[in-house]
Amino acid sequence: MDFFLQQTVNAVSLGGTYALLALGLAVVFSIMGLINFAHGELMTIAGYVLMYCGLAGLPFVLSIGLAIGAATVAAVLMERIAFRPVRNASGATMLITSFAVSMVLQVLFQNLISVRSQPVLLPPLLTDSVRMFGFVIGVNKLLSIAATVVMLIFLDWFMKRQKTGIAMRAAAEDFAVARLMGIRANSVIAGAFALSGLLAGVAAVLWVSQRASVDPLMGFTPVLKAFIAAILGGLGSLRGAVAGGFLLGFIEIYLAAYLPPEWQEFRDPIGLVLVVIVLLIRPNGLIPAPALKAHKV
Amino acid sequence: MKRLALTTALATLGMISPALAETLKVGVATAQTGGLATYDAPVIEGVHIAVDEINEAGGIGGNMPIELLEKDVRSDAAQTAIAVQELVDEGVSVLVLPCDADPSLAAMGIVSGAMIPAISTCASSPTLPMVGGEYMFANFPGDNVQATVSAEWAWEQGMKTGYILYSPDTQYTTLPLYFAEVFDALGGEMLGQDTYSIGQQDFSAIVTRIASLDPQPDVIMTAAYEPDFPSFLNALRAAGVTSQVIGSDGIDSPTTFSLGAPAEGLVFTTAGYAAEGSPLAEFNAKYEDVTGAPSQTVFNAVGYDLVKVIEAATEAAGSTDPQAIRDALANLEGVQGATSVITYKGTDGMPVREVSMIRVKEGERELVGQPSPTAELIPAPRMQ
Structure with a gap:
């Protein structure tokens, strides 16, 4: 039982990080129909900011703020420089653009910073653990669960109570009509990117605080996981992204915990088979976007 | 008279220069980008330091400079095979392959076909020379x-x-x-x-x-x-x-x-430890001199080792003929590198080195x- 509870805590923590990642993709997709594969590079940028802040000896809390801020600014710049010129182009064009942005950034990191991974100095507190209700939980895990909860509450409030948030929801449902109602396309899209950058920044802090290093290619794995989670939840649906993220986290952890040893090698493919089964039953994802247009998927 | 002397000198120079001009072409197909770059990039830094050192002294044996032909294989197996083919076409005598058995093995067919010795920068899988055949060598403790x-x-x-x-x-x-x-x-x-x-x-x-x-x-x-x-x-x-x-x-x-x-x-x-006065400490000092920053990893020194091995093999072979270099390489004994003394004699291509x-x-x-x-x-x- 203890083992099960401990693994469940692990699953919630991992699922939460995936949920933040998937939300970042979903926010942009819901409005532009673009899956931004350069989302991972936003995380890398946040990671490098953490690294440089550590080298400069800034307090970690301040570094976190700067890292998240950097990811947000980078996301807005990314939209302005790379995606705005192709905004009305086909989905395929935008997708290729996002791959291009991702590769250009990776090569820039490799050439301007280092091809080798760089250590990030973390406060010792992060690798500590606390005893709660009879089992050991890493501080890192608690923080990641707390950050997920805070971000989800913030996002809910933002989308429901804030003008920009409401405008974004309207744009997600029907961009053309939303524009007729006087909503500015530029500001809504820039807002969506800023929000996705914010989410990437928070996820990056959680991600980097586990691995303690940054390298130019570190964005690939998280964006892949986010993509799977977003598809699983229903592309373009924010609630779906959260559900997909948590489900993916639970699948991964429980498989790692309960598959027999001789099957462990095939953990990833088995996990993906489960994802496919879910999609066979619910082709549009767990919680499909309300405005899902079939041709978009 | 003066003019005659000059002409004679020029003629002599002209006669000697073909021998002087013989260079050892080394084809370097390594991962300077992608996942393996973490290892290959520092190795190649070490390679450059060693090659510059040798060339400044006139080359291998004092008269055979080393020319590096470098290609980035982007940590990709297929790209490694393509790059190696291109280097073989350019007539290299020795090949340097990425720090992992898998892309190195992708070039295996070309390497064996061209009969050119190939050394992986830092792959440590003992299966590499086993699968790769007699032209494949490693440069790291297995x-x-x-x-x-x-x-x-x-x-x-x-x-x-x-x-x-x-x-x-x-x-x-x-x-x-x-x-x-x-x-x-x-x-x-x-x-x-x-x-x-x-x-x-x-x-x-x-x-x-x-x-x-x-x-x-x-x-x-x-x-x-x-x-x-x-x-x-x-x-x-x-x-x-x-x-x-x-x-x-x-x-x-x-x-x-x-x-x-x-x-x-x-x-x-x-692969090594920089004890005071050791060759590795000496290399690290040199690295800092050349690059202005301290060496962050032993893989820099491993690159230096690699060139020392090529130098020793070429010197023993006495020519730039790939087959002669391969045979000499397979019989090398006690080459002093930066990290360790390196021996290939009696092995299948996986060197005996200190751990x-x-x-x-x-x-x-x-x-x-x-x-x-x-x-x-x-x-x-x-x-x-």
Whole structure:
């Protein structure tokens, strides 16, 4: 039982990080129909900011703020420089653009910073653990669960109570009509990117605080996981992204915990088979976007 | 008269220059971008330092400069084969291949077909020369040798029970299987094993399983490297597991020494240790002179070793003929590199080199020892 509870805590923590990642993709997709594969590079940028802040000896809390801020600014710049010129182009064009942005950034990191991974100095507190209700939980895990909860509450409030948030929801449902109602396309899209950058920044802090290093290619794995989670939840649906993220986290952890040893090698493919089964039953994802247009998927 | 002398001098120069102009063309097809760049990029830095040093002294044997023809293979197996073909077409005498058995083996057909000796920068899988054939050479202590050194050390320290974490993704990350084999042969008991995928971020499920073992294993061995290794180690210590952790050369990187408390007491095997006055310390000083920054990893020195091996082989061969260089390379004995004395004679292409065991102590490296493994214990290369 203890083992099960401990693994469940692990699953919630991992699922939460995936949920933040998937939300970042979903926010942009819901409005532009673009899956931004350069989302991972936003995380890398946040990671490098953490690294440089550590080298400069800034307090970690301040570094976190700067890292998240950097990811947000980078996301807005990314939209302005790379995606705005192709905004009305086909989905395929935008997708290729996002791959291009991702590769250009990776090569820039490799050439301007280092091809080798760089250590990030973390406060010792992060690798500590606390005893709660009879089992050991890493501080890192608690923080990641707390950050997920805070971000989800913030996002809910933002989308429901804030003008920009409401405008974004309207744009997600029907961009053309939303524009007729006087909503500015530029500001809504820039807002969506800023929000996705914010989410990437928070996820990056959680991600980097586990691995303690940054390298130019570190964005690939998280964006892949986010993509799977977003598809699983229903592309373009924010609630779906959260559900997909948590489900993916639970699948991964429980498989790692309960598959027999001789099957462990095939953990990833088995996990993906489960994802496919879910999609066979619910082709549009767990919680499909309300405005899902079939041709978009 | 003066004019005649000048003409004679020019003529003499002209006659000598063809011999002077003979250069050794070395084709370098390594990963300067992508996942392997972490290892190949520092190796190539070391290669450049060695080549510049040799060329400044007039070249190999004082009269044969080395010319490097470099191509980036982007950590991709297919790209490695293409780049190697291009280099072969340019008439290189020696090839340098990436730091991993898999892309190196992708070029195997071309290498053997062209009959040009090829050396991987730092692949450590003992299967590389076995599969690669007589033209394929490695430049690093083999995985099976490293594992034997660490298993024997663990056993001598009185550790009786072990646990391994490995990944079937590459040859290198299966190194712990050699460790388990040796540890078992010594009389130790393996309590279990786990697998992970390279790039896996979360180790909490695996760590929870290890933490729930009763009794806890005395030693946990893994060949995971960045970013997997720090994630694993942090999670392991956060879960309250205090067992001795042993790693391998992949974690010989600055991150390992900046992890703080979780890495304290961590032991790993690598290619060398810069004791005061050692060739490695000398190389590191030179590296700092040339680049203006201290060497961050032993892989710089491994690159220097690589060129020293090529130099020795070419000198012994006395020509730039690839076949002659291959034969000389296979018979090299006692070449002094930056990290170790290197011998190829009597091996199948996996060099005999020193293995250093390093302990992390207060964020610094401490030499545990440079033991020679017991030959009978070294496991046979295992095909995946």
